[in-house]
Amino acid sequence: MSGKRESRKRLHGSVDSRTGGEQQQIMPEINKRYVCEKIDPDKVERQTAVILHMEYRSQAPPLLIDDEDGNEKETKEEQELMYYVHYEKLDRRNDEWIPLERVLVNEPVEPEMVNAIIIPDEIKKEGGPQTPHTPSGALTRSQRRNLEEYSHLKSAVNGLDATTARLEKEHEERTKIKNIPRITIGAHTINSWYYSPFPPFCENHEIFMCEYCLLYTPHKSKFKTHLTTCKVRQPPGIEIYRKSNLSVYEVDGSGQKLYCQCLCLLSKLFMDHKTLYFDVDDFMFYVLCETDSSGAHIVGYFSREVESANNLACIMVFPPFQKNGYGKLLIQLSYDLSKREGYIGTPEKPLSDLGKVSYRSYWWWILMKLFHIHQGHTVTATFLAQQSGIHVDDIVSTLQTMRMVRQYKEPEFVPGEWYVRIHRKVVEHCVLNEYGKPPGLLLDNSKVRWGPQMTRWEYNRKHQKPASTNRRASKSQAGTPMATPPIDGLKGDEASAETLTTVPESFEFFKADSSAT
Numbered sequence: 001m002s003g004k005r006e007s008r009k010r011l012h013g014s015v016d017s018r019t020g021g022e023q024q025q026i027m028p029e030i031n032k033r034y035v036c037e038k039i040d041p042d043k044v045e046r047q048t049a050v051i052l053h054m055e056y057r058s059q060a061p062p063l064l065i066d067d068e069d070g071n072e073k074e075t076k077e078e079q080e081l082m083y084y085v086h087y088e089k090l091d092r093r094n095d096e097w098i099p100l101e102r103v104l105v106n107e108p109v110e111p112e113m114v115n116a117i118i119i120p121d122e123i124k125k126e127g128g129p130q131t132p133h134t135p136s137g138a139l140t141r142s143q144r145r146n147l148e149e150y151s152h153l154k155s156a157v158n159g160l161d162a163t164t165a166r167l168e169k170e171h172e173e174r175t176k177i178k179n180i181p182r183i184t185i186g187a188h189t190i191n192s193w194y195y196s197p198f199p200p201f202c203e204n205h206e207i208f209m210c211e212y213c214l215l216y217t218p219h220k221s222k223f224k225t226h227l228t229t230c231k232v233r234q235p236p237g238i239e240i241y242r243k244s245n246l247s248v249y250e251v252d253g254s255g256q257k258l259y260c261q262c263l264c265l266l267s268k269l270f271m272d273h274k275t276l277y278f279d280v281d282d283f284m285f286y287v288l289c290e291t292d293s294s295g296a297h298i299v300g301y302f303s304r305e306v307e308s309a310n311n312l313a314c315i316m317v318f319p320p321f322q323k324n325g326y327g328k329l330l331i332q333l334s335y336d337l338s339k340r341e342g343y344i345g346t347p348e349k350p351l352s353d354l355g356k357v358s359y360r361s362y363w364w365w366i367l368m369k370l371f372h373i374h375q376g377h378t379v380t381a382t383f384l385a386q387q388s389g390i391h392v393d394d395i396v397s398t399l400q401t402m403r404m405v406r407q408y409k410e411p412e413f414v415p416g417e418w419y420v421r422i423h424r425k426v427v428e429h430c431v432l433n434e435y436g437k438p439p440g441l442l443l444d445n446s447k448v449r450w451g452p453q454m455t456r457w458e459y460n461r462k463h464q465k466p467a468s469t470n471r472r473a474s475k476s477q478a479g480t481p482m483a484t485p486p487i488d489g490l491k492g493d494e495a496s497a498e499t500l501t502t503v504p505e506s507f508e509f510f511k512a513d514s515s516a517t
């Protein structure tokens with residue numbers, strides 16, 4: 001044990017400050033709340049946490065190495081009793097294993113808050129700009145709006161039917177402990193946020209994943225060998241968008257099953273309550289990459305189900321690349337594609353808390369552009385949907401937060417239709433609060449090389465299918481290839497990847513959801 005840890009243990013381990021006397025160490029218990037030390041790079045904070053699990057394990061994950069005979073073996077790290085804690089006021093992504101000396105058993109714990117709503121920092125930060133002149137302590141209007149939305153989200157989860165609620169509970173129980181401590185991909189080593197169903201032999205090990213073919217292994221030496229032999233330098237699909245150093249590749253889940261399953265495993269590390277479909281056959285994946293002379297480096301993606309009215313199933317920007325505007329760029333692209341297919345799209349629900357914030361901000365931006373054109377008029381939500389490509393339900397739910405929509409019983413109005421009165425004052429208020437603030441990164445529609453052979457309407461007419469079930473129409477003919485591939489002569493080739501572990505046949509099945517961007 002290091003001297004630093006020893007001294008910390010002495011500091012608050014067994015001496016009770018109230019009595020000043022030496023006492024026997026009280027051992028923490030599962031499901032009980034304690035004040036715990038949360039250590040961030042620059043500070044140590046005291047947070048109330050619940051102990052979810054305890055076991056003997058090493059503080060650092062063991063490494064898999066080759067011995068002199070070339071056989072794999074695990075490094076033997078010193079083991080000690082460790083506690084898996086959930087910090088009450090923080091998102092599950094902060095859950096972690098901590099040693100005994102960071103559980104301050106003698107510190108009094110603040111009373112438990114029942115049904116408390118925790119507003120994630122991201123919602124406070126990204127959900128809307130803060131009005132500068134708000135008296136301290138009071139919520140700004142946009143914060144209130146976001147809080148309302150977040151509460152609705154919570155109650156939506158609480159209001160699940162019994163079976164879904166039970167499955168949700170089971171899922172939560174099974175996935176409450178992170179199984180993969182961290183992952184190295186490309187130039188980044190990232191601590192994982194949540195459980196992901198990697199195969200058992202990966203559990204509790206750092207995973208090494210090839211950023212190009214996405215094959216993974218817990219064996220560092222095998223990974224190094226792979227890097228020297230892997231010829232892949234871009235996602236296995238058609239490049240449908242390129243502007244400066246950003247490219248998007250369309251990858252067909254049915255044709256590139258392995259790649260897409262690995263992508264799902266990777267993204268699950270950073271998504272909570274997600275239902276990732278390991279049955280990836282019915283999904284198309286749009287993989288965003290930063291490109292340079294060495295290749296196309298994956299930074300995020302969105303998927304969409306082929307036979308679905310949703311234009312987006314799941315969205316993810318990996319942690320090192322967040323806050324670059326990539327999430328909203330992907331959202332813009334998802335709408336661009338559905339518009340090209342001739343239908344009005346909507347993301348799969350329920351949206352995650354952070355996904356909702358990104359979408360709200362995108363919808364406000366598009367709607368505000370229309371409001372400037374139609375200021376002073378009353379228009380229908382259907383009209384706005386046709387003009388914007390945003391689904392009526394999403395428009396109504398966005399505008400309801402500002403009480404801008406209503407239905408009328410009078411005979412001159414269409415029953416069931418939502419009407420939007422675009423008052424100058426409301427528009428001014430929205431502008432003042434930067435509701436329609438454009439995304440940091442704008443999609444250049446002229447650079448999207450993608451077009452279905454026939455529109456959704458034509459397809460439905462031809463196949464006499466009910467509306468919005470023709471996503472297959474977009475497959476296989478998706479995209480006119482770009483004039484020159486970004487990396488010469490290198491195509492998806494899995495031959496070199498034999499040394500790495502691939503996804504086993506059967507995977508746990510998760511429900512899909514959109515996520516933080």
Ligand SMILES: [Zn+2]
Pocket residue numbers: 210211212213214215226230231232497
């Ligand atoms: Zn590779």
